[in-house]
Amino acid sequence: MMHPCKSCALRKMSIFLPFSESEVRFMTEFRDGEVHLETGQTLYHEGDDLNFFYTVLSGQGARYKFLPNGGRQLVNFLFPGDLTGLQGLLEGQASTTAVAACPMVLCRFRKTRLPELFRTSPSRAYALTWVAAVEEHFLGETITTLGQRTALQRIAWALLKIHSRLTAVGLARGHGVPFPFRQRDLADALGLSLVHTNKMLARLRNQAQWEDGVLRITEARVLAEIAMVDLEEPPVRPLL
Amino acid sequence: MMHPCKSCALRKMSIFLPFSESEVRFMTEFRDGEVHLETGQTLYHEGDDLNFFYTVLSGQGARYKFLPNGGRQLVNFLFPGDLTGLQGLLEGQASTTAVAACPMVLCRFRKTRLPELFRTSPSRAYALTWVAAVEEHFLGETITTLGQRTALQRIAWALLKIHSRLTAVGLARGHGVPFPFRQRDLADALGLSLVHTNKMLARLRNQAQWEDGVLRITEARVLAEIAMVDLEEPPVRPLL
DNA sequence: CGACCTGTTGATGTCCCTCAAAGGGGGTGG
DNA sequence: CCACCCCCTTTGAGGGACATCAACAGGTCG
Numbered sequence: 001m002m003h004p005c006k007s008c009a010l011r012k013m014s015i016f017l018p019f020s021e022s023e024v025r026f027m028t029e030f031r032d033g034e035v036h037l038e039t040g041q042t043l044y045h046e047g048d049d050l051n052f053f054y055t056v057l058s059g060q061g062a063r064y065k066f067l068p069n070g071g072r073q074l075v076n077f078l079f080p081g082d083l084t085g086l087q088g089l090l091e092g093q094a095s096t097t098a099v100a101a102c103p104m105v106l107c108r109f110r111k112t113r114l115p116e117l118f119r120t121s122p123s124r125a126y127a128l129t130w131v132a133a134v135e136e137h138f139l140g141e142t143i144t145t146l147g148q149r150t151a152l153q154r155i156a157w158a159l160l161k162i163h164s165r166l167t168a169v170g171l172a173r174g175h176g177v178p179f180p181f182r183q184r185d186l187a188d189a190l191g192l193s194l195v196h197t198n199k200m201l202a203r204l205r206n207q208a209q210w211e212d213g214v215l216r217i218t219e220a221r222v223l224a225e226i227a228m229v230d231l232e233e234p235p236v237r238p239l240l
Numbered sequence: 241m242m243h244p245c246k247s248c249a250l251r252k253m254s255i256f257l258p259f260s261e262s263e264v265r266f267m268t269e270f271r272d273g274e275v276h277l278e279t280g281q282t283l284y285h286e287g288d289d290l291n292f293f294y295t296v297l298s299g300q301g302a303r304y305k306f307l308p309n310g311g312r313q314l315v316n317f318l319f320p321g322d323l324t325g326l327q328g329l330l331e332g333q334a335s336t337t338a339v340a341a342c343p344m345v346l347c348r349f350r351k352t353r354l355p356e357l358f359r360t361s362p363s364r365a366y367a368l369t370w371v372a373a374v375e376e377h378f379l380g381e382t383i384t385t386l387g388q389r390t391a392l393q394r395i396a397w398a399l400l401k402i403h404s405r406l407t408a409v410g411l412a413r414g415h416g417v418p419f420p421f422r423q424r425d426l427a428d429a430l431g432l433s434l435v436h437t438n439k440m441l442a443r444l445r446n447q448a449q450w451e452d453g454v455l456r457i458t459e460a461r462v463l464a465e466i467a468m469v470d471l472e473e474p475p476v477r478p479l480l
Numbered sequence: 481c482g483a484c485c486t487g488t489t490g491a492t493g494t495c496c497c498t499c500a501a502a503g504g505g506g507g508t509g510g
Numbered sequence: 511c512c513a514c515c516c517c518c519t520t521t522g523a524g525g526g527a528c529a530t531c532a533a534c535a536g537g538t539c540g
Contacts, residue, residue, distance in 0.1 A: 065380065068468045071388040075380045087377045089370060091475055095377055118362035118369075125365050126358045130329060132372040137327045137335055139379035140305065140315045146386035147431030148311040151496070182518070191387030193497050198520060228308045235331055391528070422486070433529050438488060 004028060004107075010057060010081055015168040016239040017127070026121045027240070030113065035106045037061070039180075043098035043106065044085065050094045052108050053085030055240045059104030060180055063096040064188070074189035076139065077162065077181075078104075080169045081239050083131045089114070102180040102213075109240070127238035134237045146191050149227070154190040155200045157227035159208045163217045168234045176209075176216030244268060244347075250297060250321055255408040256479040257367070266361045267480075272350045277301070277340035279420075284325065288334045292348050293325030295480045299344030300420055303336040304428070314429035316379065317402065317421075318344075320409045321479055323371045329354070342420040342453075349480070367478035374477050386431050389467070394430040395440045397467035399448045403457045408474045416449075416456030 005011070005028040011019055019027070035054065037043060044050055046066065061078040075096050078084055088094040089111065118125045145157050166177035187197035201210065204226075207219035217223065224231045245251070245268040251259055259267070275294065277283060284290055286306065301318040315336050318324055328334040329351065358365045385397050406417040427437035441450065444466075447459035457463065464471045 063380075065384045067384070067388055073384040073387045075383055086369075086373050087380065089373045091377075095380065115362070115366060118358075118366045122355070122358035122362070122365070125362070125369070126355060129326075129358075129365070129369045129372060132369060132376060133326050133329045136372060136376050136379060137331075139376060139383060140303075140327065140335065143315055143379060143382055143386060144305045144307070144313040146383060147313045147428070148307055184518085188387070194518095195498080195520090196496055199496095202520080424486085434487095435489090435530080436528055439528095442488080 004031065004034075008057070010169070010239055013081075013168070013170055015234060015236055016081060017236060019239075020123070023121065023124060026124060030109065030117060030121075030124075032108045032110045032113075035104075035108050037100035037104040037106070039100060039102050041100050043100065043104075044088075044094045046094055046097045048088075048094045049092050050085055050088035051111050053083065053089070053111060054106040054108055056080050056082045056084070057105040057107050059100060059102050060178070061098055061100040061104055062181070062185060062189075063098050065096045072188050073191070074185055076135075076142070077189070079165055080171075081237075083128075083135070083240055085111075086128075086132060101185070102178075107240075124240070128240055130238045131240060134235070151190075151192050151196055152200050152203065153227050154192065155186070155197065155204060156207070156223045157229060158186060158190060159204070159210070159215065159217065160220065160223050160227060160229065160231070163208075163215055163220075164232075165234055166215075176214040178213060179210065179215040180213040244271065244274075248297070250409070250479055253321075253408070253410055255474060255476055256321060257476060259479075260363070263361065263364060266364060270349065270353065270357060270361075270364075272348045272353075275344075275346045275348050277344040277346070279340060279342050281340050283338040283340065283344075283346065284328075284334045286334055286337045288328075289332050290325055290328035290334045291351050293323065293329070293351060294346040294348055296320050296322045296324070297345040297347050299340060299342050300418070301338055301340040301342075301344055302421070302425060302429075303338050305336050312428050313431070314425055316375075316382070317429070319405055320411075321477075323368070323375070323480055326368075326372060341425070342418075347480075364480070368480055370478045371480060374475070391430075391432050391436055392440050392443065393467050394432065395426070395437065395444060396447070396463045397469060398426060398430060399444070399450070399455065399457060400460065400463050400467060400469065400471070403448075403455055403460075404472075405474055406455075416454040418453060419450065419455040420453040 005024050010016060035043065043054065043061065056078050058080055063075045063078065063084065065073045065075055078098065084098060145154055149157060162179060163177055171177045183197050183201065184194050187194045207222045208215065208217045220231055245264050250256060272292065275283065283294065296318050298320055303315045303318065303324065305313045305315055318338065324338055385394055389397060402419060403417055411417045423437050423441065424434050427434045447462045448457045460471055
């Protein structure tokens with residue numbers, strides 16, 4: 001297709017800031033093709049020299065960091081609209097491993113053209129920085145959760161965040177949002193053991209159901225109370 | 241003084257990428273004065289409308305997030321060269337409270353001029369994004385620490401990171417680096433209780449001493465082993 | 481001198497980890 | 511078509527790491 005960005009479905013979602021005509025033209029030329037991943041495939045490995053960065057177009061994945069003792073931390077989920085790979089911008093070395101949890105499509109950008117982006121399209125460069133700032137903000141919230149919340153509160157917090165983020169990109173289907181991960185992934189995201197994660201999920205079953213890769217929240221109010229957060233939509237943000 | 245950036249001591253440190261002549265000129269004009277803080281003063285409060293962002297020139301501080309239950313999370317320390325306030329770029333609302341742990345000097349930038357920076361100085365805009373990516377990378381490491389490391393490992397990890405970061409900005413003084421925080425701050429940074437933090441610090445006394453606001457590391461190798469990290473210098477990064 | 485803050489140490493409790501085992505699909509092969 | 515296995519989920523039992531409660535020492539300040 002000639003105009004992959006022009007027809008991009010993500011761009012139309014209200015959570016993303018609109019593109020100008022010239023921005024659409026620029027991105028169409030700037031992008032470096034698409035990447036298609038199957039379930040379980042890795043986008044990049046920890047330690048890889050990263051020549052690209054990516055925007056998630058569809059599907060879901062996660063970035064993991066592995067420790068010498070066998071531990072594994074899920075640093076963040078990769079949802080449609082998320083940018084990943086920028087971290088490796090500096091060291092050239094990826095600090096995490098990105099894996100697809102279901103079939104994914106990503107928009108690819110070449111790192112060597114980054115200076116050109118900054119020279120040629122200030123508004124797109126601004127968007128890039130903005131997205132990085134959004135991500136930074138979210139990681140700060142995650143740190144707060146890991147540092148201060150109990151297991152039950154962490155689960156409640158995560159389910160709410162995940163649900164609202166996926167709803168914001170139009171994935172709600174009445175019966176819930178697709179969330180194709182295992183309990184082990186959620187456990188690794190929250191610094192909990194698999195067993196305890198399972199037990200806390202059971203205790204929240206009245207407020208949220210997560211089965212067969214579909215997450216449904218029935219008592220958001222209660223979850224928010226448990227998690228000590230306010231119920232709010234994800235803020236509007238740019239898309240790359 | 242006419243050339244505050246030209247004479248900036250930070251710029252000369254090898255951990256920071258060099259400025260071109262034109263970049264120095266640009267920043268001199270772009271900056272919006274200095275902010276001087278006394279110990280305990282706050283740079284901004286959670287919920288504030290943020291019109292500025294800042295680079296730490298000297299001194300140290302931290303960003304905190306407070307929870308309804310009285311909990312407090314130290315999201316990150318603010319060391320010389322660090323950029324802060326960008327997170328609030330989007331919501332306009334600061335998500336954390338920034339407090340000085342000793343007298344601080346910061347370089348101030350006006351948010352409304354950000355688009356101008358992207359239009360006028362692509363190389364500076366690139367540096368800004370780079371710094372944000374560095375920060376994002378570090379927050380990811382912190383998440384891994386909070387999620388996967390034990391109390392002793394967290395303390396060892398934090399002491400190493402803090403020491404190497406402060407050394408990289410030239411604060412080592414033979415007997416150690418200045419670190420003007422309380423054990424309560426470190427506890428809040430690592431998601432531990434004050435009491436337990438104290439006990440773990442005691443157990444590491446042979447490897448690291450932290451007294452009277454000075455941190456000295458005598459057995460970095462041992463600490464690194466405990467923390468499950470490699471001993472390495474902080475990567476070179478831009479300065480704003 | 482007393483009030484307050486920070487650091488230190490001991491005692492007690494508990495949240496969560498680890499170990500263990502069983503049940504339910506889904507896939508493969510006999 | 512059933513046997514078998516693997517992965518995921520679920521539940522119970524026991525133990526350990528860390529939180530909470532409590533008390534004291536030293537330093538600083540009013």
